[in-house]
Amino acid sequence: MNVVGTDHCPFLWEQKLMGKEDFSKIPNGHPAVEHRMELLFSEGVKTGKITLNKFVEVTSTNAAKIFGMFPRKGTISIGADADLVVFDPNKKHTISAKTHHMNVDYSAYEGWELTGKIETVLLRGKVAIDAGETKVAKGYGQFIKRGKTAF
Numbered sequence: 001m002n003v004v005g006t007d008h009c010p011f012l013w014e015q016k017l018m019g020k021e022d023f024s025k026i027p028n029g030h031p032a033v034e035h036r037m038e039l040l041f042s043e044g045v046k047t048g049k050i051t052l053n054k055f056v057e058v059t060s061t062n063a064a065k066i067f068g069m070f071p072r073k074g075t076i077s078i079g080a081d082a083d084l085v086v087f088d089p090n091k092k093h094t095i096s097a098k099t100h101h102m103n104v105d106y107s108a109y110e111g112w113e114l115t116g117k118i119e120t121v122l123l124r125g126k127v128a129i130d131a132g133e134t135k136v137a138k139g140y141g142q143f144i145k146r147g148k149t150a151f
Contacts, residue, residue: 040055
């Protein structure tokens with residue numbers, strides 16, 4: 001395993017049902033980006049299927065290398081962007097469409113109990129998310145031009 005990502009497509013359940021009679025009409029993808037890191041930690045690291053180092057590789061370092069953004073992204077080092085998460089490895093929580101922040105009315109992981117929760121997200125060194133609340137203004141994101149792959 002080199003990298004983990006999602007085909008995050010937050011179609012509403014009603015939109016997904018367009019393919020009820022013809023699967024070719026189902027909009028592709030599913031909403032998962034909000035829970036990707038926590039799912040992989042809980043179901044991978046906590047169950048002993050992957051190491052903590054592998055978790056960091058497949059969620060951060062390798063993606064930055066594949067997309068030619070390393071070492072600006074994917075590492076904690078001088079000159080990097082300081083995109084970090086503060087993660088509580090022991091916090092238990094349950095995934096639910098009622099509590100997630102994605103603009104979608106269902107979760108394929110509804111009711112899953114996880115161990116490990118992102119508490120704070122820093123984007124370019126600034127607190128962007130804290131305790132589930134957005135702390136940066138709309139438009140704070142920044143386009144990063146891809147470079148050559150670092151693999």
